[in-house]
Amino acid sequence: MHIIHTSFECYPVAKVGGLADVVGALPKYQNRLGHQSHVIMPFYDTKFTRDNSFSIYFQGSYTVNAKEVAYTIKTLENTGLGFEIFFVDIPDLLFRPQVYSYPDDTDRFLAFQYAVLDWLINGQSQSYDLLHCHDHHTALLPFLMTSTEEFKALKTIPTVLTIHNAQYQGHFGFNEIAKFPAITDEAKGLLDWHGSINPLAAGIKCAWSVTTVSPNYMKELKKSANGLEDLLQKESKKCTGILNGIDTDFWDPQNDAMLIKNFSSRNLTAGRGKNKEWLCEHYDLDPERPLFAFIGRLVGEKGADLLPAIVEETLAITPEPVLFILGSGQTEVEQQLLKLKGRYPKRYNTYIGYDEELSHIIYGGADFLLMPSRVEPCGLNQMYALRYGCIPIVRRTGGLQDTVVDIGDNGFGICHDQALVWDVCYSIKRAVSLYEDQEQFKKIQKKIIKIDHSWDRSAEEYINLYQSLK
């Protein structure tokens, strides 16, 4: 099949979170199954675009509501990514250093989608068999393809919308309807959800198929989806959950160039020990104690607001653990975490910011990874942690529930039910007991490093889904 993924993130071009990891890996694994899977994304002003060469593939312009906008489609030369990647260049709107968080984000998302559709109609000799859009930033594509005159030439192309996170829906007011091509009242109804234009809702209504990134998250969304639960129940027949994979070419402790020391199950303890040593030396932590880490966006969904209290409670009452936190997000949480820095010498530290390399060393060196998420559609961190022999401590929610089994149930992780400080602290205590039983601790590490979460299986599940839509 000839597939095009549309996304605002794709690793290694631009990454804010897990969306980038998925879009940077899934097409490669689909190509390995004998398909032609491509990506199209915005052309940003980032290190990646400065460091690489691009060629012009197509130049065009779209007209929406009598306003003509010129765009250029670029391709990356010698991608080495395992898939072909195209970029929409609209300098005024897209060529910026950040992916999101601009006041005109709605205009940016719309312009990108219009340019993609115009290119698909006017700039392609071979048409695609399927368009796969990711999250609300590109969720209007199925609506535009089925419900507007301008883009109706594409209405026979099947569309799949993957919801990586239903908390973010991209809604805006009907006062911005003039930004759309002329549409009928019926089409207006498709854009509407509770009185505003809701791109994610429109995507759910108009896509041929809707997926979430784990089966359990799809079940949860039907009960609670930030206002979209009724819609997901109604559209239930076309909704499925497909668990994400991880790119095991890249996330491979044996060959990961970002690690201080590579390792496999044969030299697991020694190899991981070197990564832990480096972390403890650089961040002034005691290497003799069990090291608990958190990596992620410091936002409520990830339970990040609980972290300051978890640090204080844990270090006040338990003599053993050492904690390290890598993340950025809500300023208040960042400041609270920074404030705690001097208070527990050798036992707590934090790096506020985004650092891909450091994250790999943490997976390869920390003993336990904390994921007290309130919402976790799939979660990639626990899968990276497993592959690197770092035992996950997770709240039973979304994809975490699908991927981590508690040691008490003959499993390999530590699970708790609620996103509460007390629950997490209790799990930390259980983890310390496990760490004290080094024989059992190492046995579990050897077990988790072998768990297969590579994309092979999930890439095939997506292909089966696409083929069922033909």
Ligand SMILES: Nc1ncnc2c1ncn2[C@@H]1O[C@H](COP(=O)(O)OP(=O)(O)O[C@H]2O[C@H](CO)[C@@H](O)[C@H](O)[C@H]2O)[C@@H](O)[C@H]1O
């Ligand atoms: N400060 C930092 N420094 C370095 N690396 C950092 C970092 N903060 C985060 N990361 C990295 O970013 C990725 C985050 O993955 P998540 O699965 O937590 O994604 P996120 O919640 O953004 O995405 C959504 O989409 C993904 C993909 O579908 C779902 O798994 C998830 O549940 C859903 O919320 C991981 O690769 C992690 O290592």
